[in-house]
Amino acid sequence: MAKVELYTKATCGYCMMAKRMLSRKGIAFEEYPVARDATKFDEMVRRSGGGRTVPQIFINDTHIGGFDDMNALDRAGNLDPLLAA
Numbered sequence: 001m002a003k004v005e006l007y008t009k010a011t012c013g014y015c016m017m018a019k020r021m022l023s024r025k026g027i028a029f030e031e032y033p034v035a036r037d038a039t040k041f042d043e044m045v046r047r048s049g050g051g052r053t054v055p056q057i058f059i060n061d062t063h064i065g066g067f068d069d070m071n072a073l074d075r076a077g078n079l080d081p082l083l084a085a
Contacts, residue, residue: 004029007044
């Protein structure tokens with residue numbers, strides 16, 4: 001099973017949708033809230049290559065982007081193989 005990490009904020013609708021999608025697929029994930037944690041926010045920006053919006057999603061340490069990017073991967077049939085790796 002893939003290692004999935006999400007940088008999130010509690011009030012972010014896209015974060016909630018990303019977590020729902022992963023939960024529906026039965027995928028466990030690590031969530032890093034960044035709203036009140038400057039260290040985690042800086043880590044997110046560094047790991048994502050400058051991404052400052054949430055969610056920022058990583059699968060097996062590879063940055064895949066935000067919810068829209070993950071949703072596009074799913075619609076194209078490319079998300080499940082990444083999650084199974």
